Amino acid sequence: MGALFHIEGVPIGITSVVLALIASMGGFIFGYDTGQISDILLMPDFLLRFADCSSGATLENASSSCSFTDVRSGLIVALLSIGTLAGALLGAPIADFLGRRYAMVVECGVFIVGVIVQITSTRVWQQFAVGRLVSGLGVGALSAAVPMYQAETAPAQIRGSLTATYQLFITFGILIAYCISIGTRGFDGPSSWQTVVGIGIAWPIILSVGILFMPESPRWLVFHDKPELALRSIARVHGITSEEARGHPLPNKHLAEIQNNVEFERQFVAQSGWLDCFRPQKKVLYRTLLGMSLQSLQQLTGANYFFYYGATVFQSVGISDSFVTQIILGAVNFGCTFGGILIMEKFGRRGPLIIGGIWQSLWLFVFAAAGTAKVPQDNPGIGKLMIVAACLFILGYAMTWAPGIWILIGETFPTRTRAKQASLATASNWIWNFLLAFFTPFIINAIDFRYGFVFASCNLLGAVVVYFFLYESSDLSLEAVDMMYNDPACKPWTSGKWAPAGYSSRKDIEEQGKAAQALKEFAPVEDSRVEHTGKDNTTREGKIEGLNGAPYSMAPQAA
Template identity: 65%
Template sequence: MAAMFYFRGLPIGWVAIMLALLASMGGFIFGYDTGQISDIVLMDDFLLRFATCSTPGDAATCTFSTVREGLIVSLLSIGTLVGALLGAPVADFLGRRRAISVECLVFIIGVIVQICSSHVWQQVAVGRFIGGLGVGALSAAVPMYQAEAAPAQIRGTLTATFQLFITFGILVAYCIAIGTRNTPGSGSWRIVVGIGILWALILGIGIFFMPESPRWLAAHGRIEDAQKSLARTRGLPEEEAKGHYIILREVEEIKYSVQYEKQSRGGWIDCFRPKNKTLYRTLLGMSLQSLQQLTGANYFFYYGASVFKAVGLQDSFVTQIILGAVNFVCTFGGMYVLERFGRRKPLIIGGIWQSAWLFVFASAGTAVDPTTHHGIGTLMIVSACMFILGYAMTWAPGVWILIGETFPTRTRAKQSSLSTASNWVWNFLLAFFTPFISSAIGYRYGFVFAENVDMMYTDPDCKPWTSSEWAPSGFTSRRDLIEKTRAAEAQKPLVSNGVEEDRIEKRSGSSEV
């Protein structure tokens, strides 16, 4: 075994690179499961089986109710929420590799439940919930494993591969969906869902060919195994590991950290103690993960195909692939930006950039009917791509890197779980309520994300620990904002973009809706 290359004078083995790439299949599974549903809910056979059809056998007359579509899409997020809370404790108990393998098995069970469904939409939703348990647990265990096993000199970059693979998974889901959409019968969507088993098998089996986390091994008294693990990631022969100065130094650092952790092991309550800024870091992690969802990115990933179909595109699947490609390619730039310019400034600039393009998207769709003005529809697509560019280069990888770097050893697992869980809470809320909100206010939904992100960041009085109660100027509290918004909406009906109302008007022959 030899070092693959040297970084800052220290050897880096090929196993360290393979470890990061293979473990990031957990992110790929997350992205693939996120991306596939946007296209599946538009497939004819899926509509005929699980939607409500006014004319049996005619997919053009089939539609999902907002509740049904919201549950099918969002129950994945409820599963991931539960899985994220369980992920770190399970990884502590079983070890990082065994935990990842078990979580892949749970995901496979969820996939099987989905593809075995014939006409019961609830079974599809439950299958996505079970799959979400595995995805959520992986989202907690994989970054932890990468942060503990990767050499410190390239840890940030390798940890960012988790987000890179999320974007890759989304793109692959879009590509497979466009390839299977014309497949006769249920193969159009069952193939897309079923292929997820392959990704889980690659990770679940392949992870056992990688070294275990040296920190976890040392915590269980397996110092010699920890040395071998470090030797493999450094590309050093195992027979030299015991006496090599790099390995000896890193083992001593790990042993010290483990000893300190045992002497001051933290429980859940310790995550919220102000001492050593532990509370601050817990709230910071939860706020960052929440705001990552509140940028609005998943609005496009979950419902993008439906959104672009609504603006008059004949092939919204192609637009999804364009968005997915932008997301994937720009994540490489994000990895460079975050290493070159740090974490804080890219997040601030990225938030402003995203809000600006969301304003363009929402303003264009609100001002003019995009179904009758091709130029407006094109502008909305360009705006979405520019938004995704900013997201992929800042908030998407940046938050996951920060989560791996921010927490102290003794409470790292629990704080990681809390932070990831907050991500999934907002993921569920946005996935479930988007159909309701979009049907009420249409493309003005973009203003919701744009205003909140931009104003929250430019408000000097808004702190991470007060962001959950933040409200724009003119409102005394978040509750006051909600109540006044509801009162204003009650005074006048809100329509989406006039499309649905025009359809109703044409059917009824009346000028009133």
């Protein structure tokens, strides 16, 4: 098999990259469904069929003769979010029961059913809205399962980058939806919007077929007493063959670390349920509330204000072709997400999120102030300034809060409750997604562009929350992240310098990785059992035999 490349001395197999790309099709589905509705709401045939029209309305004059009520447009847009909310909560038990991969296959099937309901709509707008609700069930469940699967399976050295591909594919999906919409808007009849919606069936097919060829999450396999399969899964992402894996210290040490963590949870943590996500022990409640807060604040940045209603917004500032403006925003969003992946990998999580919150707030203040000071339709310069401010806002969002929050959802929670906590956090995202999607038309009618001041304030709040409550989890294994949150000496603002027991610094983790690549033995320690060490329920260094009987040190390491 062989490694594709090395990071910090650790081999990275091509499977790591491929599984991230295939799983991220779940994000593409999410983005495509998000991006399409903004333009569909303006298509003449869609207006003629589902909006309120005056007598004599035709395809030629539908844009001026037909309009949606705030309630109707809000429901058509927002019912997707209701479905995603329910899907996100269902995603945890499905992923825990079926495994991460098979859960995605089932969720893709649900999404396809929703698409079929939408494209078979003729005159009843409620059917189209219900179709989006059903599709939302699949999107929501995928939004919980995909980042979790990527975080649990990817090597820690590139976990941030690979998990961020989920957000990259969301932006790619939005951009592709915009491009297809501008290409089909000239089609006669319902094919103008049915084509856009119907093409959406292709994406879940790609995901559901491709994911079956990828390894299952090693943490899920260990938790279900399948260590042999877990070892193979770890070996594959590092480019190590199954035969080599049994005698290779890197996958065995990683497997032992996961086994140690799972064994500890079985001994000292009660059988997990939804209530366990709200227990204060081991900072589980702290992390549940933190994850829910960060996901809520990601919605409150105001990004979906532009993605859901961008075409309508830019039409209102006097732009002659709002479809083109949407593509510009989508391209900025997609292109800058590449930068976001690099930033999150190089500079960690806390710093970029704090700076991003301040940057986004600044440009939203400019957007809102410009739109409030003068009427954009009568002042072309003001309209252009607002577009520039919106693009610069999207630039900051795409490079910080967009990928960063999805990365954190995959790596912040302990193994035993990770699926449920990820579902709760993602559900909070969808709650705010629905509220914003449904109430935005009413709010815009009431306060117009002053809406931007609300989002600007929320961005500042997000920067404050990150500074005081979020721990720096970059370059650490998921098990080490759990230890960091439970170290009473570690505070969020000092967490960037924290390292697990047995390491002098996070730089030392890199050296251990290089030693593993050189096939150097890790020094075993005497105690071979998982030990309870007191109130904080953390573990001491111990050793667990690998599948070949050799001992491996249990100092957490980023492999």
